[in-house]
Amino acid sequence: MSIRQQIAIVGAAETTELGHIPGMSSIELHADAARNAIADCGIDPARIDGVACAGQSPVAVAQYLGITPRYLDGTSVGGCSFMLHVRHAAAALAAGMCDTVLITHGESGRSRVGVGGFGGPGFGGATLQGQFEAPYGPTGPPTMFPMGVLRYMKDFGLTHEQLAMVAVVQREWAGRNPRAMMRDPITVEDVLASRLIAYPMHLLECCLVTDGGGALILTRADRAGDFPTPPVYVLGTGESSETPMVSQMEDFTTSKAFRVSSTQAFSEAGISHSDVDHLMIYDAFAHLPIYGLEDLGFVGRGEAGAFIEEGNTRPGGRLPLNTNGGGLSYTHTGMYGMFALQESVRQVRGTAPAQVPGVQISVAQGVGGMFAAAGTVILTNQNG
Amino acid sequence: MPSKLVPEASPETQPFWDGCAAGQLRLQRCRSCDAFYFPPRPFCPTCLSEDVVWEPVSGRGRLHTYLINHRAAPGFEAPYAIAVVELDEGPRMMTNIVGVENTPDNLVLDMALQVTFESRGEMMLPVFEPAR
Numbered sequence: 001m002s003i004r005q006q007i008a009i010v011g012a013a014e015t016t017e018l019g020h021i022p023g024m025s026s027i028e029l030h031a032d033a034a035r036n037a038i039a040d041c042g043i044d045p046a047r048i049d050g051v052a053c054a055g056q057s058p059v060a061v062a063q064y065l066g067i068t069p070r071y072l073d074g075t076s077v078g079g080c081s082f083m084l085h086v087r088h089a090a091a092a093l094a095a096g097m098c099d100t101v102l103i104t105h106g107e108s109g110r111s112r113v114g115v116g117g118f119g120g121p122g123f124g125g126a127t128l129q130g131q132f133e134a135p136y137g138p139t140g141p142p143t144m145f146p147m148g149v150l151r152y153m154k155d156f157g158l159t160h161e162q163l164a165m166v167a168v169v170q171r172e173w174a175g176r177n178p179r180a181m182m183r184d185p186i187t188v189e190d191v192l193a194s195r196l197i198a199y200p201m202h203l204l205e206c207c208l209v210t211d212g213g214g215a216l217i218l219t220r221a222d223r224a225g226d227f228p229t230p231p232v233y234v235l236g237t238g239e240s241s242e243t244p245m246v247s248q249m250e251d252f253t254t255s256k257a258f259r260v261s262s263t264q265a266f267s268e269a270g271i272s273h274s275d276v277d278h279l280m281i282y283d284a285f286a287h288l289p290i291y292g293l294e295d296l297g298f299v300g301r302g303e304a305g306a307f308i309e310e311g312n313t314r315p316g317g318r319l320p321l322n323t324n325g326g327g328l329s330y331t332h333t334g335m336y337g338m339f340a341l342q343e344s345v346r347q348v349r350g351t352a353p354a355q356v357p358g359v360q361i362s363v364a365q366g367v368g369g370m371f372a373a374a375g376t377v378i379l380t381n382q383n384g
Numbered sequence: 385m386p387s388k389l390v391p392e393a394s395p396e397t398q399p400f401w402d403g404c405a406a407g408q409l410r411l412q413r414c415r416s417c418d419a420f421y422f423p424p425r426p427f428c429p430t431c432l433s434e435d436v437v438w439e440p441v442s443g444r445g446r447l448h449t450y451l452i453n454h455r456a457a458p459g460f461e462a463p464y465a466i467a468v469v470e471l472d473e474g475p476r477m478m479t480n481i482v483g484v485e486n487t488p489d490n491l492v493l494d495m496a497l498q499v500t501f502e503s504r505g506e507m508m509l510p511v512f513e514p515a516r
């Protein structure tokens with residue numbers, strides 16, 4: 001059984017504020033986004049009978065919002081968790097396990113209000129990462145995630161200038177989005193002159209660190225008419241994982257989880273790449289859109305750097321990519337995947353600040369950990 | 385000055401660390417697949433066979449990829465490379481590169497490396513240096 005077009009996103013919203021929110025703890029960011037999504041579609045909160053989230057327990061979010069759930073999903077595989085929540089919710093809704101699912105994200109990534117320490121489970125002590133990666137001196141994702149970039153550069157001839165161009169193009173999109181944190185235009189020279197965080201990655205090639213959240217409300221397509229918002233149908237989804245240890249990637253120039261997840265989603269959606277009007281690829285770092293364009297099959301191996309450099313993903317280009325400005329320029333709370341989904345929903349609804357004309361199909365590709373996991377969601381405004 | 389992190393063995397990895405203490409890099413080999421694998425576990429990740437043995441490896445490999453961290457971890461002095469070495473026997477491991485200044489000019493992908501050991505508390509940690 002396929003869930004193709006059986007499920008619709010009827011409510012979608014981000015937290016009221018975005019960026020620096022020292023007055024809200026993590027759980028309240030979840031709730032702020034949830035209340036905004038409830039207001040977005042005008043749903044009676046009593047109709048929500050499913051809760052999914054990452055960062056907080058769905059038990060905590062349900063109780064905080066006064067929801068008695070009969071469906072819970074606490075899948076927590078990093079920043080793409082929300083793509084997996086959409087996928088699992090679609091299956092649960094199609095199977096009649098529940099009728100309305102609320103998916104929330106809230107993270108005090110910058111202000112660190114009401115959150116635990118950095119590092120996360122699995123990275124300390126006698127875990128495999130604790131023994132075989134941590135002793136070599138990593139100090140957070142910027143010092144691990146770009147591990148394969150030099151290998152990619154050597155194997156495919158990607159230049160430092162092409163890598164910097166990813167950040168330049170996304171800033172161009174952010175300049176059209178009043179909610180984006182970083183909006184001033186930048187050049188390749190600016191990127192390469194910004195300080196080195198972890199060679200070959202400069203500051204402007206690394207994501208922002210912000211506070212914020214987002215929420216989605218899903219129901220079966222036959223109930224979508226109950227709401228004033230234009231329904232956004234789930235056309236296809238996919239998920240996969242590779243390794244929690246970046247040092248154990250099968251191939252440092254490509255993400256197996258991206259390939260498996262997106263192949264499943266495209267197959268379920270029954271679309272080809274030329275059908276895609278708008279694309280989001282989770283950009284924690286500048287190399288992710290390059291890996292993503294290739295691993296999702298939009299371009300051939302080794303071609304993504306030139307594809308971006310030639311302007312194909314810019315405003316007016318033939319494959320608009322990361323149109324909110326992305327994790328590099330819009331916002332990045334830590335688990336950014338929710339924001340990629342929110343922008344896909346806006347583009348499909350036709351309500352994005354930097355709206356691409358005539359979007360019918362949008363693809364949102366998420367990553368979890370450091371190429372550890374992946375989730376893909378394909379959305380459309382077309383019914384049948 | 386704070387010291388570098390000391391790895392903590394788990395039951396499944398203890399023989400690896402025992403090897404390091406003896407100045408020897410030891411990995412597990414699956415007898416069915418006749419292939420080495422890493423990180424340690426009491427069965428082969430390819431075929432799930434438990435017919436696996438700990439054996440010393442050559443300690444030789446090549447620099448597969450790396451980055452240079454500019455934000456030091458406790459006990460480290462930035463900038464320093466965090467690298468992945470591909471052993472001649474196949475498996476890859478994260479490592480540091482010692483015996484050479486960690487600059488992009490000095491660290492050329494695919495250069496030959498050999499294992500050496502660095503003292504961490506009571507433990508010995510495998511690291512790599514340019515092959516002589």
Ligand SMILES: [Zn+2]
Nearest residue numbers: 414417428431
């Ligand atoms: Zn085997």
